[in-house]
Amino acid sequence: MSSATAASKKGDEKHLYTVVVLGASGDLAKKKTFPALFGLYKNKYLDQNTHIIGYARTKMDRSTFEEHVSMNIKLKTDEDKAAHKKFLKLCSYQSGQYDQDSDFKRLEDAIREVEKASGATARLFYMALPPSVFISVAKGLKKNNYTEDSLVRLIVEKPFGMDLDSSRELAKDLGSLFSEDEIYRIDHYLGKEMVKNLMILRFANVIFGSVWNRHTIDNVQITFKEKLGTEGRGGYFDEFGIIRDVMQNHMLQILTLVAMEPPVSLGAEDVRDEKVKVLRFIPPIVKDDILLGQYGKSEDGKEPGYLDDKTVPKDSKTPTYAAATLFIENERWSGVPFVMKCGKALDQQKTEIRIQFKDVAGHLFTTLSRNEIVIRVQPDEAVYVKMMNKEPGLGTKTIISDLDLSYSSRFSDSVIPEAYESLILDVLNGDHSNFVRDDELDAAWKIFTPILKQIDNGEIDPIPYAHSSRGPKGVTEFVAKYGYTRERQEYVWPQHSEAGSAAGKDQK
Template identity: 65%
Template sequence: MTSSAENSGQPVFTIIVLGASGDLAKKKTFPALFGLFLHGHISPKTRIIGYARTKMDRPDFLKRISQHIKNTTAPKVKTMLDQFLDQSTYVSGAYDQDSGFLALEQEIQRVEREAKIYDRLFYMALPPSVFIPVANGLKRNCYTTKGINRLIVEKPFGMDLESSRTLSKALGALYREDEIYRIDHYLGKEMVKNIMILRFSNQIFGSCWNKDHISNVQITFREKIGTEGRGGYFDEFGIMRDVMQNHLLQILTLIGMEAPRSSNAEDIRDAKVNVLRAIPEVIESEVLLGQYGKSEDGTMPSYLDDDTVPKGSKTATFAAAAFHINNPRWEGVPFVLKCGKALDQQKVEIRIQFKDMGNAIFHKDVAARNELVIRVQPQEAVYLKMTQKLPGLGMDTVMSELDLSYASRFTNLTVPDAYENLILDAIVGEQSNFVRTDELDEAWRIFTPVLHKIDRGLVPVEIYPYGSRGPKHLPEFVTRFGFERHAQNYSWPETSQTSVAQAVAALSADSKL
């Protein structure tokens, strides 16, 4: 069967968003779809259909999906938004009854006749509790035989190895693996997608990316906010399931994998799976857990102060864990993953710390360890910390950096949203940034034993103040796995658009002298 994607240069899908009334769809999915539409990355013929249990008329639906779209007063944006909304409709129905899906199928067929579209992309912006009934309802009632079917599934993909396998088996019985797109939005972030380019296109990094040169790798996720009334949802999962088992582990595989045989999606995913297979299960003695309490000044609430959190909950809002890749490249190099809420900073970064110089002519306190830092967010950047001579008559040293800050280097470009990247990948059939079944299986194998011990309260949880750096034993923990903080105070100069503009103005003024 020849699909509409094959008949034109640009794939054309009817995009059906399941869970269209929820926060994820409202804040992420629809703004991403509009961003793609606005910049011409999806066809003007594309039709959007929302489906959810909430009963609302089309004007209410259109108001809901447009409220998180930015810059709508700009003439071009307003015109395109009007067109986008004109091509969007809504159907309400249950997730476990065929009647709703039959109504959805009627609406899909209506827009397909109108736009001559035969390919369907189903985006399940839904909680995992309804994945299977919705997947069944779609397969029975809305699966097209005239074109392509693709199914985007949001995390979490289960709670442990057993539940993940149950979910994978159920989905696998309904859809082929090439039809399933398990979305982890961190794989769509610009700096995460940049990791492979940095590693495999630069000899300077490729030649030293191993145990002979690297001491340890730190992958850090820090949030300044707490649960903010979402504690009921968060408490079911905890920080390790919510962030570490998926987002941070995905980053680890990109840092740790061998060069894929090609840029083909399956070769890339094979390389990631091989890394996971080389990682033994996490053990509780190499895990540090924390839960945020009140801030030191008493102005910010504790996790347990959230009314949606069960009384006396021991759920961790901070976790650090060490991972070991038992292969020739990485034997003996610890990878420490850290994630937490209600901390002092908002950032996600990868910090690769190189080994000491050894028999250097300069003392260790003078010649500090080099670090390659990849700042994922905010203020995307890559910088290399290094020791240099401090300008002057003496031989004093200073820690400085070779700095690629996106805000100053790419002033005329916009970093796309992660969801835009991944939805576009799904539309064009690019699966390298989505999670395959065996990859998911290996990830849960690594985490499940320690997660079960955490669930049973067998791993202690340390209280840390809201707005702090985390549990008081964190510095000791990272030191245990090889990380060294240099004696000199060092802070990366946060480059702002204002300072860049000032620098450009100064250079312009100099050129006129």
């Protein structure tokens, strides 16, 4: 048996893990990583003997660590509280530097001690860390905590570089230490329920699959809106901006799933092959196809502007809003604009995909609005199809109606897992499908790096907009330039629909 085949078979086996959370004292670990691990443990997706070791530079005693771990864990029932007590017994903490072999050796001693007690045969290293320490930590782990006797998996959080060159440098350094099969570049949007549902919607339904192309679709909008501003993170955010923070990763991942061709199978590499192919058909974004904004004070003066943050340079041109149009130059999508819009300090919290179809040919009926498929990613997960219908009564007046699948009503008894729970479980199962491959990352940065260089050089001025508004002036015209058409008649959601339906809250 070849070594590659042996490694593959080793990865396919069920393993008991020791989980090491690096950066355990930080916000990401507190808000996402530990709650996700607890969720998996509580629902018995994590082996009940799995030990979790937190590692960070901050010194914490046992009680402080337990309080930190528990801060964002929601305990709704007595069963939750009982599971939480058991979970904490499996957690331990060790402080240490990120560039000291002696500290990583002490970590190794701690790992071996719990492995002796649990019988664990695999190690999962979760790097909940800033990118500035990725490589020093990876070197420390490889030198002191990597063993050929155990299966090793490494989760790396975004951002994966700042541009094409830095991404390639990071990939090269990380690739010299761990194999691509061992690395899981996590983008938590790929773990969201409706994003995971995209392939089912597209490839398991003839009614969607047959119209998913340039012949029937006029334009596609992917929207990511946040109500919060930078909220004290301005100094950190200013290094990256909204495009690196949201568009180049989260939104582009959604675009690939909307636009990719059917994969040969559901195998991780077959899925990721098709995502890479789509990205390679997208030319770099040009200045005429982008609009930037930066939020100021709210109109009532209660909410501060971006430049009011003391950690943000007063002359900063960093965008907090961006609208960009991408074109996929292949047979399926040629000529169809994909408009991505994202921003902070906006009027609502929403992530959705809006697929708008072409106008009906001919003039049999007047005042027709276009059909749309809307996939609401968050909040209030839903899929709904906007269509024309006859208004009840005498006559043939047309109205806009909907075929609505709102999860809150259709799946009211189902619990939708958190994205991080879903993705960590994928790692434990050795499934790379929902993680970013190195060549995929390279193709993504090629699309954005030229325009990012212009933005970084101050060549594109952001348009100011008020905190809690819908965004900078000109966004409506920008979207209309690429063919998006609003309803030509009033749109009213029927009264008999379930309260809280996503379609009833439809806002552009």
